[in-house]
Amino acid sequence: MRMACAQILSGTDPAANLQVVADYTERAAAQGATLVVFPEATMCRFGVPLAPVAEPLDGPWATEVRAIAERSGITVVAGMFTPAADGRVTNTLLATGPGTDTHYHKIHLYDAFGFTESRTVAPGSEPVVIDVDGVSVGLSTCYDIRFPALYTELAGRGAQLIAVCASWGAGPGKLSQWELLARARALDSTSYIAAVGQADPGMAADSSGAPTGVGHSMVVSPWGEIVAAGGASPQLMICDIDLDTVADARRTLAVLSNRAPFLQVGRAESPR
Template identity: 60%
Template sequence: MRIALSQIAAGTDPKDNLAAVRAQARAAAQAGARIVVLPEATMTRFGIPLGPVAEPLDGPWATEVRSIAQAEGIVVVAGMFTPAPDGRVTNTLIATGPGVEASYDKIHLYDAFGFAESDTVAPGAEIVTIDVDDVRFGLATCYDIRFPELFRAHADAGAAVSLLPASWGAGPGKRDQWDLLLRARALDATIWLAAVGQADPTTIGEPTRGSAPTGIGYSAVVGPDGRMREQLGAGPGLLVADLDIAEVASVRQKVSVLANRRLPLG
């Protein structure tokens, strides 16, 4: 299974960011990828009011993402914001393309490191998977990576790969935590983990923006044995990777952490 991770630095104009989706989907398709994954907040970066730019899944932004996916013959996963019933927004992944139409609302909200995502974002509650060429993918977003039960739920639902769009917050030790958490979650669930973050905006001449999580880069593919297989740097880039799906069963035979669970505890 060939996948592509598109590490972009999203701006504040959803139309400009759609142009990036189009270019990245085309490049990924030309490289032979079956799915291209863009970061959390691809629609617009964090650090601005999200309510005015949020749109429903049948709105113009998502509709254009669908058009791009169909035109390029590739599944596109990208972060956007949709209106929530309580006046907040939801931090949503759209997954769309040939044979795929789904969305995932971020379950675990980033109320940490001086940022309160829940002030403006409502949490999701549903585990979501998609199937591409008979391979099942679980969907997660950024801060979800700190909660191993979600990735084990992906595995229990039959997923061989977890996809993690992110817009990781910068700060002391945050890069180390990113790498550690990606490797740990892959090994916890003995699953391929493909994580794509927003590029570090300073690499394209943009300033940092307080506590808003606007990205550090370092998108990565981690194997089901917890080994880092490929990784980008801080700046924008496209990572194309071939995942050996059979490796999941091989690792699970050797490291039977899913089969050896004893629940409930306590």
């Protein structure tokens, strides 16, 4: 499988961000990728009121992402915000492309490091795995990466690759934690991890302390090895994933099947 990590720098204008989605998706498709993963908050960066920009999944922003995916012929995963029933928004990943049109609402909200995401964002509750050209891909968002059970559950549901779409907050030790957590979740789930973050805005970072990204997207193998890594700036990273590596890791390091029965919520399937 050839996939692309689109490390972008979202602004506050959803229409302008759509143009970035179109550009990166077209470039990914031209290089043979069947999947392009964008960060959390692709629709609009954090640090501004989210309710005014939130749109339903059948609204114009999501509809245009579907059109971009259809024109390019690949699956697109991109972060957006949708209205929640209680007046907040949901932090949503839209997944759309050949044979796929679904979404994931972020389960674990970022109430940490002085930021309170739950004040304006309502949590999701259901893990999601999609099929991309015969490869099972799990979806997760940013703070989710600190909760290993979600990743073993996604692997139990058959995921061979798990995307982590993030707008990682900056701060002391945060970048090293990003790498450590991505590698740990790969080992926990014996899956590839595609950790795709917003680029580092540098001096343009939001003064409110909102998480606006540190860059350094990466793809990690089921053995915890970094097989592709980006820097701080916007970039498109292409990576070829060998699904035989997943099968080999799950035979050799059988942590999914060795779990105590009361922890085996999902059932690991043999990779194709």
